[in-house]
Amino acid sequence: MLIAPLTPYLTFxxxxxxxxxxxxxxxGGDLQIQTVAGTPAAEHMPAEAHNSVLHAILTNGNLVLMASDAGTQQITKGNMVSLSVNCQSAEEIAALFQQFSEGGVVTMPLQDTFWGATFGMLTDRFGIDWMFNYDKPAAQ
Incomplete structure (x- = not known):
């Protein structure tokens, strides 16, 4: 099974x-920043959080660094970095999510998202935070 490189996801x-x-x-590279405002996430967040960063991505060649503001999550040094896996199929994300969750804690079950992906988060049995994403093919 060929898996895409792990991407660090920072939380601020x-x-x-x-x-x-x-x-x-x-x-260097290209930085894209999306705030909470104007997304479905804004419906679930207080107005003062609408200028917070929902998702940021910095790319430069093979470098990919993603990040966001925490929202309501309490930030400590131990939970500021997650590892993100961008899966290549629905089967791959389901299998990896199930395997990594054994003995761990699912913090967001796999679900369809407003950005057109299946996404879920968990903390594995060793205390490492993981994000799994599968960008679904665009409808023809």
Whole structure:
């Protein structure tokens, strides 16, 4: 089974835009930032959180670094980094999610998302946070 490279996903306590802009200055590349405002996530968040970063991605060649602001999650040094796996099929994401969740804690079950993917999060039995994403093919 060939799996895409792991992508670090950083979580910040309101400083995501500043941090990712700094990392772009250091590493170069293209930085894309999406705020909570204007997305379905805004319906579930207080108005003061609408300018928070929902998702940021910095790319430069093979470098991919993703990040977001935590929202309501309490940030500590141990939970600021997750590993993200971008799966290539519905079968792959289901199998990997099931395997990694054994003995762990599912924090967000696999579900369809507004960005057109199947996505889920868990903490494995060793305390490592994982994100699994499968971008579904666009409807023809």
């Amino acid at each position: 306590d309101g400083t995501c835009r500043e941090a990712m802009t700094f990392y772009q200055q250091c590493l």
